[in-house]
Amino acid sequence: xxxxxxxxxxxxxxxxxxxxxxxxxxxxxxxxxxxxxxxxxxxxxxxxxxxxxxxxxxxxxxxxxxxxxxxxxxxxxxxxxxxxxxxxxxxxxxxxxxxxxxxxxxxxxxxxxxxxxxxxxxxxxxxxxxxxxxxxxxxxxxxxxxxxxxxxxxxxxxxxxxxxxxxxxxxxxxxxxxxxxxxxxxxxxxxxxxxxxxxxxxxxxxxxxxxxxxxxxxxxxxxxxxxxxxxxxxxxxxxxxxxxxxxxxxxxxxxxxxxxxxxxxxxxxxxxxxxxxxxxxxxxxxxxxxxxxxxxxxxxxxxxxxxxxx
Amino acid sequence: xxxxxxxxxxxxxxxxxxxxxxxxxxxxxxxxxxxxxxxxxxxxxxxxxxxxxxxxxxxxxxxxxxxxxxxxxxxxxxxxxxxxxxxxxxxxxxxxxxxxxxxxxxxxxxxxxxxxxxxxxxxxxxxxxxxxxxxxxxxxxxxxxxxxxxxxxxxxxxxxxxxxxxxxxxxxxxxxxxxxxxxxxxxxxxxxxxxxxxxxxxxxxxxxxxxxxxxxxxxxxxxxxxxxxxxxxxxxxxxxxxxxxxxxxxxxxxxxxxxxxxxxxxxxxxxxx
Numbered sequence: 224x225x226x227x228x229x230x231x232x233x234x235x236x237x238x239x240x241x242x243x244x245x246x247x248x249x250x251x252x253x254x255x256x257x258x259x260x261x262x263x264x265x266x267x268x269x270x271x272x273x274x275x276x277x278x279x280x281x282x283x284x285x286x287x288x289x290x291x292x293x294x295x296x297x298x299x300x301x302x303x304x305x306x307x308x309x310x311x312x313x314x315x316x317x318x319x320x321x322x323x324x325x326x327x328x329x330x331x332x333x334x335x336x337x338x339x340x341x342x343x344x345x346x347x348x349x350x351x352x353x354x355x356x357x358x359x360x361x362x363x364x365x366x367x368x369x370x371x372x373x374x375x376x377x378x379x380x381x382x383x384x385x386x387x388x389x390x391x392x393x394x395x396x397x398x399x400x401x402x403x404x405x406x407x408x409x410x411x412x413x414x415x416x417x418x419x420x421x422x423x424x425x426x427x428x429x430x431x432x433x434x435x436x437x438x439x440x441x442x443x444x445x446x447x448x449x450x451x452x453x454x455x456x457x458x459x460x461x462x463x464x465x466x467x468x469x470x471x472x473x474x475x476x477x478x479x480x481x482x483x484x485x486x487x488x489x490x491x492x493x494x495x496x497x498x499x500x501x502x503x504x505x506x507x508x509x510x511x512x513x514x515x516x517x518x519x520x521x522x523x524x525x526x527x528x529x530x531x532x533x
Numbered sequence: 534x535x536x537x538x539x540x541x542x543x544x545x546x547x548x549x550x551x552x553x554x555x556x557x558x559x560x561x562x563x564x565x566x567x568x569x570x571x572x573x574x575x576x577x578x579x580x581x582x583x584x585x586x587x588x589x590x591x592x593x594x595x596x597x598x599x600x601x602x603x604x605x606x607x608x609x610x611x612x613x614x615x616x617x618x619x620x621x622x623x624x625x626x627x628x629x630x631x632x633x634x635x636x637x638x639x640x641x642x643x644x645x646x647x648x649x650x651x652x653x654x655x656x657x658x659x660x661x662x663x664x665x666x667x668x669x670x671x672x673x674x675x676x677x678x679x680x681x682x683x684x685x686x687x688x689x690x691x692x693x694x695x696x697x698x699x700x701x702x703x704x705x706x707x708x709x710x711x712x713x714x715x716x717x718x719x720x721x722x723x724x725x726x727x728x729x730x731x732x733x734x735x736x737x738x739x740x741x742x743x744x745x746x747x748x749x750x751x752x753x754x755x756x757x758x759x760x761x762x763x764x765x766x767x768x769x770x771x772x773x774x775x776x777x778x779x780x781x782x783x784x785x786x787x788x789x790x791x792x793x794x795x796x797x798x799x800x801x802x803x804x805x806x
Contacts, residue, residue, distance in 0.1 A: 275621075275806070278624075278625050279624075280621060280624055280625070280805065280806045281805040281806065282805065298629065301627050301628065301629045302627055303627075304625060304626060304627045304628075305627040307625065309622065309625040311618065311621055311622055313618065314618070314622065315617045315618035315619050315622070316619065317547070317619060319547065319550050319551060320550075328539070328543055329626065331535070331539045332536060332539055332540075332623075332626040332627065332628055333626060333627060334535070334627070372622070382625075
C-alpha cells in the first residue's frame with residue numbers, strides 16, 4: 224500500500240443502475256500493480272457488472288472508475304486496451320471459425336504477431352483441436368480458447384469472469400498455475416469466482432460482494448479476523464474426566480458437546496490463546512488438543528449472509 | 534486502418550464460408566442473364582440496343598432485389614453479435630466503436646459489390662458476346678453496376694441502424710421486412726395513389742418530384758432509367774424529366790449512406806453491453 228504509485232484500478236463510490244434496478248451501490252476500492260484480487264459473491268451480486276465497468280463496456284451511474292489512471296469509456300482507452308486481457312463469463316465465439324482462426328483474428332486486432340497463436344493454444348491444451356470449428360468445441364474447450372485470447376500479447380491487466388467454470392479439476396489446477404506464471408511477470412489479475420475455497424492460494428486479496436455492495440475486502444487472514452467467527456477446539460481427555468475438565472476450562476467458551484473422552488467447544492478468535500493456555504495448564508488429564516479456525520466456506524457464508532442476518 | 538481491414542476481412546471470409554457470396558452471385562446472375570435473354574428478343578420499333586434494354590429491365594428488378602439482399606446481410610450485423618456475446622469481447626480489444634461499424638460496413642459492401650459485379654457482369658458479358666452491346670449501352674451498364682452497389686450500401690447502412698437500436702434479432706428481422714416493404718413497395722404505391730386521387734389539385738409536379746427524390750429506391754430508378762437515351766427509350770421514359778439529374782441523385786444516395794451510418798455509430802457509441 225505505498226502512497227507513491229497510484230493504484231492500477233481505482234473505484235470511487237461507484238454505483239450502477241439499469242432502469243430502476245440498482246446493481247451496484249457505492250463501491251470503493253483500489254488494486255495495486257501486481258496484485259491478484261478475487262471478486263467473490265453470488266450470482267447477481269454485481270461481479271460481472273463491475274468487470275464491465277472496468278472494461279468500459281458500460282458506464283457508471285455515479286462515482287468514478289479509473290483503470291491505469293484513465294476512464295475506461297474514454298476514446299483514449301481504446302489504445303490502452305492493448306494491454307488488457309478479458310475472459311467473459313460465458314465466452315462466445317464465431318462458431319464457423321476454427322480455433323486457430325479465432326485466435327489469429329483477435330491477435331490481428333491486438334497487433335500481435337500471428338506466430339504466437341500456435342504456442343498459446345498449446346499452452347492452454349488445445350493443440351489437438353486448432354483446426355476444428357469452434358462450433359464443435361465443448362464448454363471446457365471454449366473456456367480454454369477464451370483464456371488463450373485473454374493471454375494474447377502478455378497483458379499487464381487481466382480480467383477473468385468465472386474463469387474455471389466448465390473446467391475439470393486437473394484443468395483448474397493448470398489454470399491457477401497459469402495465473403501464477405502471469406503474476407510472476409508482474410501482471411495485475413482480477414478474477415471473479417463463486418467460491419472462496421477455490422481461490423485460496425491464488426489471490427492475495429479478496430473482495431466479497433453482496434447485492435451490489437462490497438461487504439469485505441482484504442487478505443484471507445484479514446477476512447477471517449473481520450468475520451469474528453468462533454474458533455472450534457476439541458479437547459481429548461482421559462476417560463471419565465470430560466465433565467470436570469469442561470468445568471475447569473471455565474469462562475469465555477461455549478461448550479458444544481461433552482462425552483466421556485472429549486470436550487468440543489468454541490471460543491471467540493480473540494480469546495483463543497487465553498483458552499488454549501488454560502487448557503494446557505490443566506496438565507495430565509488432557510491428552511490432545513485440536514484447534515480448527517473457521518473454514519473459508521464459513522467465512523464466505525458469514526459475509527454473504529447465508530443463514531444469519533448481517 | 535489495420536483494424537478496419539481486419540474487421541472487413543472477417544466479414545468477407547464469413548460471407549465466403551457460409552456461401553452467402555456464392556448464393557448472392559447465383560441469384561443476381563440468374564436474374565440478369567434471364568433478363569438479358571428476354572432483352573435480346575426483337576425490340577420492335579424502339580431504337581435501343583439489347584444492352585440498353587437489359588439495363589432498363591434489370592434496374593426495375595434490382596430495385597426490389599438489391600435492398601432485400603442488403604438488408605438480409607446487415608439486419609443481424611450488430612444485434613446478432615450482442616445476442617451471441619461476441620460483441621462484448623470484441624469491444625475489450627483496442628478497437629473504437631466507430632471502427633467496428635465502419636469495418637463491418639466495408640466488408641459487407643465489398644461482398645455486395647462482388648456479387649453485383651460478378652452476377653451482372655456475367656450477363657453483360659453474355660450480351661456483349663451476342664453482339665448486343667453498344668458504347669452507350671456499355672456505359673449505362675457500368676452505371677447500373679455502380680448505382681446498384683450504392684443502393685445496396687444505402688440499405689446496408691439502414692440495416693445497421695435497425696440492428697443497433699433493437700434488443701433482439703427477431704425484432705431487427707421484422708423491422709427490416711417492414712423497411713423494405715415501406716421504401717421499396719408501399720412508398721411508390723402511396724405516392725401514386727395520392728397523385729391519382731389528387732388529380733393535380735394540391736400536389737404540384739414539383740412536390741411529387743421532391744417526394745420521389747427523398748426515397749433512395751426512386752432515386753436509383755430515375756437515375757438508371759433517364760441518364761442514357763438508349764435506356765430511356767427502352768423504358769419508355771424518353772424526354773421524361775430526370776428529377777434531380779445524375780450527379781445530384783448520386784449525391785443524395787450518398788447522403789442516404791452517410792446519415793444512417795453516422796446515426797448507427799452514434800447509437801452504438803452510447804449503447805451499454
